[in-house]
Structure formats: C-alpha cells, structure tokens
Amino acid sequence: MGPDVTQSPEETTTRAPDAAEAAHPPAGHPAGTFGARRWFAVVIVGLVGQIAWTLENMYLNVFVYDTITDDPTALAAMVAASAVAATIATLLIGAVSDRLGKRRIFIVVGYLLWGLSTTAFGFVSVEGVGQLVPVIDAVVATVLVVILLDCVMTVIGSSANDAAFNAWVTDVTTVSNRAKIESVLAALPLLSMLIVFGALDGFTRAGQWREFFAIIGFATMLVGVLAWFLIRDVPNPARQSDRVFRSIAHGLRPSVVRSNPALYLALSTWAVFGISTQIFLPYLIIYIQRTLKIEEYALVLAVVLLGAAVASVLGGRVIDRIGTVRSILPIAAIYVLGLALMAIARDTVFVIVAGLFMMSGFMLMTAAIGASVRNFSPRDRVGSVQGLRMIFAILLPMLIGPFIGAAVIRGAGETYEELGVAKQVPTAGIFVAAAVVTLFVLIPALALLRRERER
Template sequence: MADKTRRTASRATNPTVSRTTWLVIVLLAFVGQVAWAVENNFLNLFVQDSFGASLQDVALMVSASALTATLTTLFVGAWSDRVRRRKVFVVAGAALWGVSIIGFASIQGISDTLSPDATQAARMGVTLTIVFDCVMTFFGSLSNDAAFNAWLTDVTDETNRGRVEGVNSAMPLIAMLAVFGGAMALMHVGDDGTVTYDYPALFVTVGVLVGAAAVVAGILMRDSHPASSVEQGWLRGVARNFSPVAMRENPVLYLVLLGYCIFSTALQVFMPYYVLYLRLPYVLGEDYVFVMAPGIVIAAVFTIFYGRRLDKLGFERAVRLPLVLFVAGCLALTLLTSVAGVFVGSVLMLCGYLGAVACFAAEVRNNTPADRAGVLQGVRMFMVVLVPMLVGPWIGSAVSSGSGAIGGFGVVGDGFTPSSLIFLAGALVSLAVVPTLVAVRRRRHAVE
C-alpha cells in the first residue's frame, strides 16, 4: 500500500516541467551522453588502436569504470539528499568532468616518455587509460549519475515522466550520432581498410563542450531542494537502501530494478564490442558510420514518441514491445552480415534498447521515495551499471574468444575478434526479464 500512496502523492506535489527546465534537461542530458559516448565507444577504440589492448583489457576498463561510477553515485547521491542540494554537484562535477576528459589527450605522450621500450609503453598506456577513465568517471558520475538524475526525479511526476524519459533515454543514441558524425572529420582510413581517429583532438573538443555546459547550467538551472532525508546517519542511510527492510517497504521498486538489472546485463554482453564488430572489414568496415547514423535517428525518434505512449499505457504494457524488438534485433545481428541485414538488426535492437530503458527508468522514478532520490541513484547504478558491467562484458569476451565465429557461420578470425554470437548471448540473457515483469504485475494486483 505504501507504493500506491507514494505514487499518488508525487502527482500532487511535483511541479510542471517549465520551458527553462526542459532546456536544462535537454542540454545536460545531451552533453552528458556525449561524454559517456566517448567513454563507452571511443575509449575502447583508443586503447585498442593506440596500445593494442585486448578485449580482456576493454572488459577490465569497463568493469573498473562501473565500480567507480556506482560508488560515486551512491555516496554523492546520499550526500545531496542530506544537504538538500543538487545544483552545486551538477555544475562543479561537470566542470571537472570536462577537464578530466581533456586529460586523455596526454596519455600517449606520457606513456612514451616514461617507457622508451615500445612494449612497456603500450602496457603503461593501457594502465593509464584505465586510471584516467576511473578519474573521469568519478566526476561524470558525481555530476550526471548522482546529482542530475536525482534532480530529474525531483522535478517530474507520473504525468510527465514517460515523456521526459523518452527524451532522456534517446539522448545516448543522439549523442552517439553527434560524436561519430563529428569524429568523421578526425577519421583516418588505412591502406588495409582499418579505421582510426585523431583521438587527442576528439578528447579536447568533448572536454571543452562539457565545461561549457557546466557554465550554462550554473546560470539556468534551479535547484530542486528535495525533501529532507529521514535517515540519521549518512552511511546508515546508504546501507539501509540495500536491506530487506527497504525491499519490503518498496517491493515494486526493487522488482523493477531487478528487471532493469537483467536487461542491462543483456545489453552489456555486446554493447562494449558493438562498434568494434561493425567496423570489421568483413562486416561494414569504414562505412559503418553511414549505416549506424540513420539507424540511430530512427531509434531516437521511436523512443521520444514512445515515451508519450508510456505515460498512457503504464509500465507493464509499455515495456513488452521494446523487449520483443530487442530480441528480434539481436537475432538479426547474429545471423546477418549484409549491409541491409546489419542495418535492420541494428534498428530493431536500438529501438528495443532505448524503449525498454525509458520504461524501466520512468518506473524506477515513479516508485522512488521523495526523500531518497539521491541515494537511490546509487542503488540504481549498482543494479543497472555495476552488476551488468561486471558480468555482461565478460560474457561477450568469453563468447568471442571461445568461438571466433563471424556472422554465426563459423568463419574464423583471431581469438580477440568480436563474434556475432555476442548478440545471440545478449538476446538469451534478456529473456530472464520476463519473470520479473510477472512478479511486478502480481504484486500490483495484490495491492489493488
């Protein structure tokens, strides 16, 4: 009964989203996702192209970053609950985030200077990239994952969260499109068809963009001043949200988080290697951007409009279509290697991915207690980022290393080449979401 009461109360107390608030949401969501797009896609390419990193190195970097993001969000989110302020964390964190991104431009020079031996320099380059990634993730999570996402929960309610999450969830792909589109000017194509980039210029450009967004947010953003936390101690308040007591008080919230965790794990089975796979010479090669771009646009438009349907349909009904699209797209990517096949599979997968994320994220916000929006961003990160990134990439790495199959037809590449079987593995993991949705529905019926 507590869940239903909280949901009804939030509708009456949260304000309408103003035009200025919309502007801040779009700006911070877009710029934040541009930074994450560089981390999630170009750091993988950078560490492989510059230092010859293996897929295991990439998996380690993803896992270390996920751990840093989760711990930062958990403790900074709880801190922002206690001080009842979000803006200072968003603005200061974004400014330092931009500086840390620019720092990546110096890694190759540092490793070459400290290690004259080429092999040692490469290993140091991999190590420094992982360390710098954790530093960047700390500031990014402080600003975006902890403070901005808590603020977003504060300023929305059940009548508009689907619409807001439709836009917010589309931003990763819109940002990816902007990043890859801009990176085309920095692209270098080798004689053998391999693709690389002017990474220092990319890092400096994105770092400056994030810093500029911090300045604009400092001017336009209005603090939400959330309700005071009921917890007496900071660490006690953090720990309590992982306890059975909190789960009994908010059963729907934790069931939705469990489903979100499973889906995110399925996504992470292949997403860290998605671009690496597409740019293989025998898949799409240097033309991969031209195939990805229209697919991203279609998926982003779908998600923005589907978010409006989410407000009307409700979570249980709305999430079904995206899950079906996701599985269908993964199966197509597993079996097809033609340009048309990869395009169709990517569109279906991306539409399903973003649509499902919008549904899960909005429902998590709908069931978040008003006085714990900050600390629960850390719980969300634990369930949706840390666990999936600790598990998913290693599944994908194991599948690729164990098979070497390309296109699902047994064509053998080297042991570290991404295999199309990673998409099949992702589809199979995503099926485990279904029991959690059944449990959410039964819980809702029991309360009603």
C-alpha cells in the same frame, strides 16, 4: 509525507509513494507543469553528459583497441573498473545531495571537472607512458594508466550526471510526465552517438585522438557553466537526516527491500536487461567496422540511432498511456527480435533494419524501466535511489556483460590481419548471448506485473 516508521527510531524504512501520492506532490515538489527552462536544462545537460558517456562507453574502447591493445579482456577490465567507480561515486554523492537538499552545485562543479579529465586522455600514448615507466611493459603500463584515468573521469561524471542530475530530474517531475521525460532522456544517448559519429568520428579515423577528447571535454565544461544558470534546486526539498554512510547502506538492508518490493523488482529487471546490453555494446563499433567490414559504419549508425531516437520519443507518450510496467515485456520482445536479426545481418541494409529494431527496443526498455524506478522511489531518498540504480543498471551489468562478450569472442577465435598482425574481432555470437540473457527479464518483470494488477 515523511517515512513510515516500522521499527525503532534507529531503524526506519521508507515506502515509495503510490501513484496518487506521486501525482500530487507535497510542498517543495513541482506541479505537473514542466516549463521551457527545465526542458532546455534536461536536454542540454543530459545531451552533453551523454556525449561524454558515449566517449567513455564506446570510443574509449576503440581508442584502446586502435592505439594500445586488441585484447578483449583488457577492454572488459576497463569497463568493469569504471562501473565500480561509477557506483561508489553515485552512492556517495546521491546520499550527500539528499542530506544537503542540493543538486545544482554538484552538477556544475562536476561537469567542469568532467571536461578536464576527458581532455586528459588525449595526452596518453604507449610511447609516452613507456618513457615514464620503463621498468614494466609499455602496453601493460598504458592500459593501467587508461583504466586509472577512466576511473577518475567516471567518478566525476557519475557524481555530476548519474547522482545529481538524475536526482534533480526526479525532483522536478511527477508520475503524469515522467515517462515522457524519461523517453527523451532515453533518446539522448542515441542522439549523442549520432552527433559523435557524424561530427567527430573523422578525428578518430584519422588518428587525431587528442583533438577528439579536447572537443568533447570543452563542450562538457561549457555546459557546466550553463547549468549554473539553467538549473534551480527545488524549494523546501524532502531532505534525508541520516548520516551519509547510514544513508548509503539504507537501500541495501533486507527490511528496506521488503518495504519497497516494486522498486527492487524494477531494479532487478534493469540489471538483467543491462547485462544483455553490455554483452555487445562495448564491441559494437568494432564488430560493424572490422567483422562486417562496413566502411560506412558511421552512416549505418547514424540512420539507426536517429530512427531509434524518434521511436523512443514517440514511444514515451504510449508508455505514459498504457503504464510503464505494462510496457516492459512487449518492448523486450522488440529488443530480442532486433538482437536476433543483428546476429544474421551481413549487408548494410539488413544491418540498418536489424539495428532499428534492436536500438529502438533498447531505448524504449530504458525509458519504461527508468520511469518505473522513478515512480517507485521514496521521495526523501531520491539521490540514494540513484546509487541503487547504479548498482543494478551499471555495476552488475558492466561487471558481468563485457566478460560474457569477451568469452564469446575468444571462443570463436575469429581474427583479421592489420600490418601483418592478427587481431581478434567480435562475432555475431555476442548478439545471440545478449538475446538469451534478455529472456531472464521475464522473472522480475512478471512479478512486477502481478503486483501492478493486484494493486
């Protein structure tokens, strides 16, 4: 079904398909079956992409903290800059892939370049940058180099993963299986963290950052090659005829928002939830290792992430049965409980219990909201919706959340001493702040639930 023309031919809006339409896709869209090759492609391409994102979202902060500066504002600035880069890339490549009706080429080439840019971080050091640009402070210059390289890597990764791969997943799924597949995708970040913590954390603790970046970079390039053989673009896709920049601007028009209220309510819910996660996530490893002084933090995170991944995969089936929208508020309650427990947890066992609640809620919320956004996405603008997803789920949270976390950390003023130097450390207040922000999920989620009940 083409777009509903509600204005002149120069100004069209597209409504999202209802459940009946999406459950029986038109020609060019998949049937309800999801074969072994597609499952393998989803898991392997998605998993290695998340391993690369784990490096960018968590370990790059540790790299900067350990080797360059402990200033939380520098970390927050890096997160914010990469969020802007990711959003621009996803908006552009999402629109281009919609127009071309192709996803595979962007995934394959993107993963190859993503791996190369990841490897490049291993060659950045304060000493090296200081020798290249001696006219300015070496630490400041190195931070700027890392931020610039992070933006380059993020543009490539977002083009391949956030824009092309996510659009392909929407292309090859239906309402009947999206929550199940989305729950697997939601578990992949946890599984990727588990792999990185278990297999690669030793490199970072030993200061072998070059080897750490090289291993992940090579794995990403390898999957880029595999993707050429695993992924197939859907035949006769619903292409978007708008010019690229017109397509990019389409989703930001008030008329389009009014025509797709459920989609934008779901995206708004994601924005609020995303802000809460970014208050604590950039500082989580540092908090466990430096503030709580839990030396076996890799084991703690491994148990938490494995348990949360299992909960996410099993929970996806439940979400499919009761509905993605109806699941959001109960899952939010689990997430808030986990944040509250993390704020008071101090010993290893308590941190594991609190972390299981927090990260299970985190992943299940991602699955429920993500599946809702896919269900409400207009079929001829699936790639463009990935750009909107980046604005609401990545850009806004990463522009706002880390700075809230940094403000909480600076306000507490807690430090520890390393080699005679006092370094700032995160405090439990980041979890309290995240819980408070999560309460605002009620506003868009209740509006979405009302629409669901009235339909």
